[in-house]
Each structure stands twice: as C-alpha cells, then as structure tokens.
Amino acid sequence: MKSVSLIVVLFAGLSLFSCNNQSKENKAADTTTVAKTDSVKFTAAMVDNKRDPSCGMPVSAGIGDTAHYKNLVLGFCSKECKDEFLQNPGKNIAAADLKK
Numbered sequence: 091m092k093s094v095s096l097i098v099v100l101f102a103g104l105s106l107f108s109c110n111n112q113s114k115e116n117k118a119a120d121t122t123t124v125a126k127t128d129s130v131k132f133t134a135a136m137v138d139n140k141r142d143p144s145c146g147m148p149v150s151a152g153i154g155d156t157a158h159y160k161n162l163v164l165g166f167c168s169k170e171c172k173d174e175f176l177q178n179p180g181k182n183i184a185a186a187d188l189k190k
C-alpha cells in the first residue's frame with residue numbers, strides 16, 4: 091500500500107512539473123511573438139501620409155521605411171523613396187497626400 095501511495099505522489103508531482111514546463115514554454119512563445127511584432131513593418135494607420143510622396147504608391151500597399159518630417163511620420167515603400175523625399179522634403183511633401 092505504501093508503494094502505491096508513493097507512486098500517486100510521484101505522479102502528482104510529475105504532472106505538476108509538466109504543467110510548470112508548459113507554462114514556461116507558453117511564456118517563451120509569447121516572448122517570440124512580441125519580438126516578431128516589434129520587427130513587423132509599419133502599417134498605414136501608423137503614418138500621417140496616404141501616399142509615398144516619391145513614387146505615389148499608397149502606403150496601405152506596404153511600408154518599407156519611415157521618416158520624421160516636422161511633426162509627421164511619413165511612410166515610404168522603400169528606403170530609396172525615403173532618401174529621395176529627404177533630398178527635398180519641403181517640395182515633396184505636397185505629394186504625400188497627408189491625412190491631416
């Protein structure tokens with residue numbers, strides 16, 4: 091009888107252990123998800139322009155890079171378009187189709 095109760099205790103201990111392991115794994119998975127979210131590209135909702143001022147592409151099609159100009163966050167399809175904009179932002183801003 092003693093050995094039976096010992097097995098029960100052991101089993102209970104083991105399942106507690108596996109529960110703990112599972113929650114740890116879940117936490118690790120959550121961290122991975124957060125890290126992925128951090129590296130996720132900008133969305134059209136996060137920028138103040140509707141169009142990439144350099145090529146005219148709607149930012150909703152995808153934002154590859156952003157630039158701060160005055161108090162605005164501008165989205166661009168690529169770093170090249172951002173660089174082009176920054177060469178003459180005062181002139182190019184008109185093509186950005188600002189939301190505000």
Ligand SMILES: [Zn+2]
Nearest residue numbers: 142145167171
């Ligand atoms: Zn572009």
